[in-house]
Amino acid sequence: LQYISYYHPPDYIRSLSHAYTRERSPSAKNAIGQILLNSRMAAFGRRPICQDTGLVVVFAKVGMDARIKSTASFADLVNEGVRQAYLDPDNPLRASIVADPLATRINTRDNTPAVVHVDLVQGNQIEITIAAKGGGSENKARFTTLNPSASVSDWVVNTVSTLGSGWCPPGLISVGIGGSAEKAMLLAKEAMNEPIDMAELIAMGASSAEEGLRIELYERINALGIGAQGLGGLTTVVDVKVATYPTHAASKPVALIPQCAANRHLKFTLDGSGPITLQ
Structure with a gap:
């Protein structure tokens, strides 16, 4: 969490x-330049990319033969890691989580609890994807259940056109389709942490309906002209992710979640050999 607080993913910086x-709008080009400069300063100074250091979301794929030598629950172990990361005296991160969201909304002061999703899989390793999701982009998440014959592309583009720039573009749009209401949202949230590969996808061409939809949405969303920080220009998204799951014949659940320009996430695998080293 400390690492992703000040290092952008390399694929995002390249994109x-x-x-x-390629940007032609002076305002948008300046905005993108400021994001790149801020990223460089954050990396060299080891200070947060953004003052909103996010809600921690963890996707863990736990091998059924893996042994965790602890009496604490998996969620408790994650939360202890979050606590230590956000209270690090060398680079304290802003605590944004409030308990009792309905009434008192008192800050927990250590950014716990995280949102933890665990899948049991074959093997003896633990694969973890960890993200710190900013409030501005999370507030722009949307969900609908379309008629089976309705256009997902039209709904996504129409929805993005209403979001404004509060989700801090240029970033990503991630779309989950199918399953149930909660499954569609999980599909979208997990897919946004996949590597940025839109340039490669366009070069190779779509080989599935999902890939075709990704390219179509990428082109249509950028054609809206929202642009960097809402200042117009060519780039609103650097990638679009689409994940699908079988669903009821009467339904077409669709979830949309934007990812902001902070784009903080990391995937790593624990194999029992010791702590991982990040470079």
């Missing part, structure tokens, strides 16, 4: 640098 090179 944003390309967007900067």
Whole structure:
């Protein structure tokens, strides 16, 4: 969590640098340049990319043969890691989580609890994807249940056009389709942490309906002209993710979750050999 607080994923920086090179709008180009400069300063100074250091979301794929030598629950172990990361005296991160969201909304002061999703899988390793999701982009998440014959592309584009710039573009739009209401949201949330590969996908061409929808949405969303920080220009998204799951014949659940320009996430695997080393 400390690492992703000040290091952007390299694929995002590459995509944003390309967007900067091709941008023709002076305002948008300046906004992208400021994001890139801020990223560089954060990395060298080891200080947060953004003052909103996020809600921690963890997706864990736990091998059924893996042994965790602890009496604490998996969620408790994650929360202890969150606590230590956000209270690190060398780089304290802003605590944004409030208990009792309905009434008192008292800050927990250590950014716990995290939102933890655990899947049991084959094997003896633990694969963890950890993200710190900003409030501005999370507040723009949307869900609908379409008629089976309705266009997902039209709904997504129409919805993005109403979001404004409060989700802090340029970033990503992630779409989950199918399953149930909660499954569609989980599909979208997990897919947004996949590597940015839109340039490669366009070069190779779509080989599935999902890939075709990704390219179509990427082009249509960028054609809206929202642009960097809402200042117009060519790039609103650097990628669009689409994940699907079987669903009821009467339904087409669709979830949309934006990812902001902070884009904080990391995937790693624990194999029992010791702590991981991040470079």
